Amino acid sequence: MELIIAISIGVLFGSGVWLLLRPRSFQLLMGLMLMGYAVNLFIFIMGRLWIDAPPLVIEREGVDVIQHADPLTQALVLTAIVIGFATTALYLVLMLGSRGVNGTDHVDGKEQS
Amino acid sequence: MSWLQHLILVPILLPLLCGALLALINESKHQLKFFIGLASTVTLVVLSVVLMILVDREIFLDGIGVYLSGNWIAPFGISLVLDRLSALMLLLSSLLGVSALFYSMLRWSRIGVHYHSLFQFLLMGINGAFLTHDLFNLFVFFEVMLAASYGLLLHGYNATRIRAGMQFIAINLLASLLFLIGVALVYSATGTLNMSDIAVRIAQVDPNDLFLLKTGFVALAIAFLVKSAVWPLGFWLPNTYAAASPPVAAMFVLMTKVGVYVILRLWSLAFGGDQGDVTGFAYEFFFWGGIATIIFGAAGIIANDDHARIGGYAAIMSSGTLLAVFGLGKPAVISSMLFYMVSSTLAVAALMLLVELIQRSRNPIEAMLAITAEAFEFEERPDQPVGVGIPGALAFVGLAFITCALIVTGIPPLPGFIAKFSLIHELLLTDADGAISMTSIVFITALLLGGLLAIVGLMRTGVRTFWASGMVPARLHITEVAPIIGLVCVCALMTVCASGIFGYLDRAAVDIYQSQMYLDRILLEQVVPGVVNQEEGL
Numbered sequence: 001m002e003l004i005i006a007i008s009i010g011v012l013f014g015s016g017v018w019l020l021l022r023p024r025s026f027q028l029l030m031g032l033m034l035m036g037y038a039v040n041l042f043i044f045i046m047g048r049l050w051i052d053a054p055p056l057v058i059e060r061e062g063v064d065v066i067q068h069a070d071p072l073t074q075a076l077v078l079t080a081i082v083i084g085f086a087t088t089a090l091y092l093v094l095m096l097g098s099r100g101v102n103g104t105d106h107v108d109g110k111e112q113s
Numbered sequence: 114m115s116w117l118q119h120l121i122l123v124p125i126l127l128p129l130l131c132g133a134l135l136a137l138i139n140e141s142k143h144q145l146k147f148f149i150g151l152a153s154t155v156t157l158v159v160l161s162v163v164l165m166i167l168v169d170r171e172i173f174l175d176g177i178g179v180y181l182s183g184n185w186i187a188p189f190g191i192s193l194v195l196d197r198l199s200a201l202m203l204l205l206s207s208l209l210g211v212s213a214l215f216y217s218m219l220r221w222s223r224i225g226v227h228y229h230s231l232f233q234f235l236l237m238g239i240n241g242a243f244l245t246h247d248l249f250n251l252f253v254f255f256e257v258m259l260a261a262s263y264g265l266l267l268h269g270y271n272a273t274r275i276r277a278g279m280q281f282i283a284i285n286l287l288a289s290l291l292f293l294i295g296v297a298l299v300y301s302a303t304g305t306l307n308m309s310d311i312a313v314r315i316a317q318v319d320p321n322d323l324f325l326l327k328t329g330f331v332a333l334a335i336a337f338l339v340k341s342a343v344w345p346l347g348f349w350l351p352n353t354y355a356a357a358s359p360p361v362a363a364m365f366v367l368m369t370k371v372g373v374y375v376i377l378r379l380w381s382l383a384f385g386g387d388q389g390d391v392t393g394f395a396y397e398f399f400f401w402g403g404i405a406t407i408i409f410g411a412a413g414i415i416a417n418d419d420h421a422r423i424g425g426y427a428a429i430m431s432s433g434t435l436l437a438v439f440g441l442g443k444p445a446v447i448s449s450m451l452f453y454m455v456s457s458t459l460a461v462a463a464l465m466l467l468v469e470l471i472q473r474s475r476n477p478i479e480a481m482l483a484i485t486a487e488a489f490e491f492e493e494r495p496d497q498p499v500g501v502g503i504p505g506a507l508a509f510v511g512l513a514f515i516t517c518a519l520i521v522t523g524i525p526p527l528p529g530f531i532a533k534f535s536l537i538h539e540l541l542l543t544d545a546d547g548a549i550s551m552t553s554i555v556f557i558t559a560l561l562l563g564g565l566l567a568i569v570g571l572m573r574t575g576v577r578t579f580w581a582s583g584m585v586p587a588r589l590h591i592t593e594v595a596p597i598i599g600l601v602c603v604c605a606l607m608t609v610c611a612s613g614i615f616g617y618l619d620r621a622a623v624d625i626y627q628s629q630m631y632l633d634r635i636l637l638e639q640v641v642p643g644v645v646n647q648e649e650g651l
Contacts, residue, residue, distance in 0.1 A: 020287070025279065032286050039290045039297075046301040073300065076249055080293055083256045087289070090263060091282050097267075098275045107283075109276040 406433025
């Protein structure tokens with residue numbers, strides 16, 4: 001389980017970095033999104049990996065904390081996803097604007113000669 | 114604690130509500146929108162002065178106001194903390210806010226939509242970052258601040274701004290990802306997000322988890338250093354500042370200081386005291402990064418002829434100086450560092466506002482000719498002397514430029530000099546036994562050399578601009594002149610009242626480093642009784 005998670009985060013992040021260094025703004029955006037997913041997964045596992053453990057403590061007494069997954073990281077991921085989604089949408093709008101004004105989707109606003 | 118506690122929340126709540134309200138008002142009602150925004154910002158100034166008095170007179174216990182949001186005790190809920198340092202930063206942000214807003218009244222707020230809403234949200238994000246004491250909440254406020262700054266940078270959509278915006282946004286999104294990685298790692302190592310609680314738990318971290326903690330803090334540091342434009346993470350800054358409209362650029366000057374503020378707060382809490390193996394972690398890195406940034410900023414000032422870029426490099430130089438001072442790791446220099454932070458922020462912001470007025474006064478063709486003539490060493494034919502004095506507008510622009518330049522470079526009698534003088538003075542005092550340490554020598558050399566290069570660069574630009582032929586006296590409006598005069602006057606006032614201000618800053622610096630009292634105040638803050646009892650009865 002640890003290995004699968006670690007490899008998938010690594011692959012996502014690595015692909016993201018590669019895309020980020022590409023000259024097209026759409027590739028850049030995809031790179032940022034992939035890295036965002038990798039980071040979200042990363043936050044998630046920082047509460048340690050739990051299998052078959054509910055995140056929330058519902059009962060008042062007689063609860064063994066050890067048997068529950070860490071709810072805080074899950075809450076953090078939720079917030080991070082929302083914020084990441086919003087900023088990505090904003091970047092997408094800017095990208096379209098840049099395409100419209102410059103007539104190219106190169107990140108520098110002009111094609112390399 | 115009485116109702117006064119709730120005042121701590123107002124610097125965040127007021128701009129939020131005001132910004133939301135402004136978004137509903139039609140764009141055709143410029144005046145109304147402007148006055149609502151101005152009312153909110155002026156209220157913030159008054160409020161920050163009140164908060165400053167409340168903490169300094171110790172009406173809040175020990176000069177630290179704690180607001181437990183949702184009535185949860187400290188490590189579990191999000192707490193907002195107001196101490197002397199954050200009160201000072203609130204005042205700085207609201208003062209700059211008023212100046213920038215006033216400046217934008219006539220023209221800049223009208224070149225696009227929702228300027229005033231975005232401006233209020235920016236203030237909200239900045240104030241929130243100054244107040245919050247929770248690492249993840251800090252991330253949220255950073256994102257609020259950045260989202261508003263993206264909007265403001267793109268305000269008045271043109272090709273330059275879009276290009277600068279793409280770089281700025283991409284870099285900041287990346288920095289935000291690093292911020293998240295850092296937060297997650299710190300949480301996994303310490304199991305908490307409250308800054309004070311982190312400080313307490315660092316000493317108890319399992320040695321096997323120490324690398325997680327260190328990696329986390331390094332990721333956080335990179336995120337903050339990108340904001341404060343430290344070399345080599347700050348190449349985005351000059352482009353962005355030059356592309357942004359002047360009032361927005363003035364607010365951006367403050368945003369670089371937010372990064373420095375967070376580093377100061379977090380590092381002095383987490384690594385300032387005695388923390389075993391990790392005491393003083395990464396201070397050396399801040400120091401050398403700061404030195405490199407000073408050199409880079411000074412070189413940038415020398416190498417550029419465009420006023421907005423020079424302003425940007427001046428901002429880089431100032432945040433480099435701040436980081437280098439902090440990296441020295443000496444509590445005694447913190448008060449001088451804060452004095453430098455306030456004066457240089459005000460001066461660079463005034464310079465950014467001034468840039469557009471200078472460019473307006475400058476006849477582009479003549480200016481181009483003047484530079485070419487210099488480059489090819491043409492003999493300039495003396496013009497016929499004309500019997501006209503210097504027009505008022507030109508005199509104002511020139512004088513304001515000189516004043517800003519004096520403060521930025523630290524020439525007497527303005528506060529830049531006082532700040533640098535006291536920095537060097539304190540540094541030499543703290544080096545015991547007359548033996549000056551290596552780092553002090555490096556720092557003083559870099560500071561003086563950077564100042565010298567900046568003087569040369571600014572003087573050359575000033576001469577080329579104001580003594581060149583072809584200056585046309587521009588039409589200046591009072592709303593554009595007043596903010597610059599205001600900022601310069603605040604700087605002048607800082608010179609006159611320097612001893613009083615230093616008294617306040619000394620107390621602020623003591624707060625930062627007096628960790629045990631500080632930690633106890635926050636972690637032992639009691640919830641408001643009554644509400645909890647009700648829930649017990651369910």
